[in-house]
Amino acid sequence: TEQRLNEIMKSFEADGCMINNPHIFKLEDGGRFDSDGRKMAFRKSVDPHGLLNPGKLRSIG
Numbered sequence: 001t002e003q004r005l006n007e008i009m010k011s012f013e014a015d016g017c018m019i020n021n022p023h024i025f026k027l028e029d030g031g032r033f034d035s036d037g038r039k040m041a042f043r044k045s046v047d048p049h050g051l052l053n054p055g056k057l058r059s060i061g
Contacts, residue, residue, distance in 0.1 A: 005023060
């Protein structure tokens with residue numbers, strides 16, 4: 001269950017492990033999204049119309 005998955009991740013975090021949750025829908029929630037905008041700039045350069053994985057980035061919509 002989602003609750004059990006969260007318990008397991010919290011247990012690993014308590015032991016000092018960094019967790020990037022792959023079980024999320026929005027990339028910003030997964031722990032690996034850059035805040036400096038480099039990935040967004042790259043995405044806009046290769047996918048200017050937002051056709052690839054629509055809805056995966058909250059900042060695009």
